[in-house]
Amino acid sequence: MTHLLNLDRFRSAGIVTIGYEILQGRVVDTNSAYLARKLFLMGLDVRSTISVSDDLEDIIRALKFAVSDMGAELVFTTGGLGPTPDDRTLEAIARFLGVELVVNDEALRDIKAKYSRRGVELTPERLKMAKLPQGAVPLLNPVGIAPGIYIESTVGERRIAIVSLPGVPREMEAIFEKYIEPALRKSRRLYVAEGYVRLRVMESEIAPYIRSVMKRYSGIYIKSHPEGEELGLPVVRIYTAAYGRDAERAYEACKAVQEEFISYAKEKGIEVAEHKPCVVH
Amino acid sequence: MTHLLNLDRFRSAGIVTIGYEILQGRVVDTNSAYLARKLFLMGLDVRSTISVSDDLEDIIRALKFAVSDMGAELVFTTGGLGPTPDDRTLEAIARFLGVELVVNDEALRDIKAKYSRRGVELTPERLKMAKLPQGAVPLLNPVGIAPGIYIESTVGERRIAIVSLPGVPREMEAIFEKYIEPALRKSRRLYVAEGYVRLRVMESEIAPYIRSVMKRYSGIYIKSHPEGEELGLPVVRIYTAAYGRDAERAYEACKAVQEEFISYAKEKGIEVAEHKPCVVH
Numbered sequence: 001m002t003h004l005l006n007l008d009r010f011r012s013a014g015i016v017t018i019g020y021e022i023l024q025g026r027v028v029d030t031n032s033a034y035l036a037r038k039l040f041l042m043g044l045d046v047r048s049t050i051s052v053s054d055d056l057e058d059i060i061r062a063l064k065f066a067v068s069d070m071g072a073e074l075v076f077t078t079g080g081l082g083p084t085p086d087d088r089t090l091e092a093i094a095r096f097l098g099v100e101l102v103v104n105d106e107a108l109r110d111i112k113a114k115y116s117r118r119g120v121e122l123t124p125e126r127l128k129m130a131k132l133p134q135g136a137v138p139l140l141n142p143v144g145i146a147p148g149i150y151i152e153s154t155v156g157e158r159r160i161a162i163v164s165l166p167g168v169p170r171e172m173e174a175i176f177e178k179y180i181e182p183a184l185r186k187s188r189r190l191y192v193a194e195g196y197v198r199l200r201v202m203e204s205e206i207a208p209y210i211r212s213v214m215k216r217y218s219g220i221y222i223k224s225h226p227e228g229e230e231l232g233l234p235v236v237r238i239y240t241a242a243y244g245r246d247a248e249r250a251y252e253a254c255k256a257v258q259e260e261f262i263s264y265a266k267e268k269g270i271e272v273a274e275h276k277p278c279v280v281h
Numbered sequence: 282m283t284h285l286l287n288l289d290r291f292r293s294a295g296i297v298t299i300g301y302e303i304l305q306g307r308v309v310d311t312n313s314a315y316l317a318r319k320l321f322l323m324g325l326d327v328r329s330t331i332s333v334s335d336d337l338e339d340i341i342r343a344l345k346f347a348v349s350d351m352g353a354e355l356v357f358t359t360g361g362l363g364p365t366p367d368d369r370t371l372e373a374i375a376r377f378l379g380v381e382l383v384v385n386d387e388a389l390r391d392i393k394a395k396y397s398r399r400g401v402e403l404t405p406e407r408l409k410m411a412k413l414p415q416g417a418v419p420l421l422n423p424v425g426i427a428p429g430i431y432i433e434s435t436v437g438e439r440r441i442a443i444v445s446l447p448g449v450p451r452e453m454e455a456i457f458e459k460y461i462e463p464a465l466r467k468s469r470r471l472y473v474a475e476g477y478v479r480l481r482v483m484e485s486e487i488a489p490y491i492r493s494v495m496k497r498y499s500g501i502y503i504k505s506h507p508e509g510e511e512l513g514l515p516v517v518r519i520y521t522a523a524y525g526r527d528a529e530r531a532y533e534a535c536k537a538v539q540e541e542f543i544s545y546a547k548e549k550g551i552e553v554a555e556h557k558p559c560v561v562h
Contacts, residue, residue: 036304065350070333084505171340210365214366226425
């Protein structure tokens, strides 16, 4: 893949992580957190994250939920790309999009080269990783074997794309940072500024004021998080995230909301326990 | 609530976590991991975990997915029970089940008592936390204000239940451990034994053998996780989880599979890097 993917059209995203280890609570789903954070900071609206097992039908159900129920245009999957029989993500994507799995020449060359460099033969299990849904672009793995894929399609009347990444965090991140992040950065039209203030007040006490600020700044995301104890030593963290077509606009909008809460606190004699100024990432 | 909940009938579970902070990647969804682990060890089949925003329709979509698409009988939600206007989980559950939100006397008494002990009046924001879906049992919060709920209903022709817990991990865990865990422990019919071996081998090399063991032990969960690098210093962790109607049967089944892999490794000259014997929790 020599040219940058064109991700201009996509505004919303969904994440599907695949594998029983999350459903068994054996691992915390840090892949979703990593992807969500990256996508959010690039101005994409992440609509949902889902974890399902490696069952073929379950993966298809999760893709349907992300695309059809939640309206995601750009869906990321992690996990299920390896050589073992329970790695069935690409089969599920093919079924979901109504295409066949076919050996992809570029992926095959890459996998062959990686194994032959170590004098290891190409077994059916290894060959399997080169079988991609028809029309998929392989995202060759810089630190492992199994390639990720990028595939566009039309579902209903909407143009969507699926990016499928390995489940091993190091490989997932390497492919994302090589192929996806630069494309999102190039296409991004929205900048996000975020920051928070922590006030020593009960959440139930400041709730009406939060509501009034939300109404006046309806385009800005404001969210209160109770910390400490509501009736013991209450602290409320009020997080603000503002979008803007350039970094400065995003920053100014975020700052305006922060200043509202800081003046209100001063006026009411509420202690500001912490002020984390707005920053654009 | 004086008597134990009766959770005997439920075999499968789903988890729905609510709040933008997960979709923005600001927090890792440790609530899902906590619940999934607890439910798995009690012998429940966790079918999916989903995170959505606090949008009413999105929460309803997530509940539908968990119950209708994935077939969960016991659905857990976390988040969205507090006093602020964006805490809308109970409204979504009421809508999903087709019931009204009504003031629950037990919840109201509890909330009133907690606030009045501190000389704090009962505002509409605080009263909101006592409005529960009709038919819900309040799960009074031992460490915070907002109660959780337990509600049974019929969806389609299936009997299901929803357990709604706060998003603050300390409160979520306190309610779970007080009301849900003892009930699950009492009703459990399955014990889980789990363990793993780590072998110095390429995943693609051992994949055919894993498949053959899977076929012979079809009731036992066997999963390989590549660690290290497939072509550098490959290590494969082979995790085994076995269910049994008593602890001993679960243990024996788990151990039998581990022994298969250890003898195979010995026979093929593959180094066993680690052996974590099966344990029943």
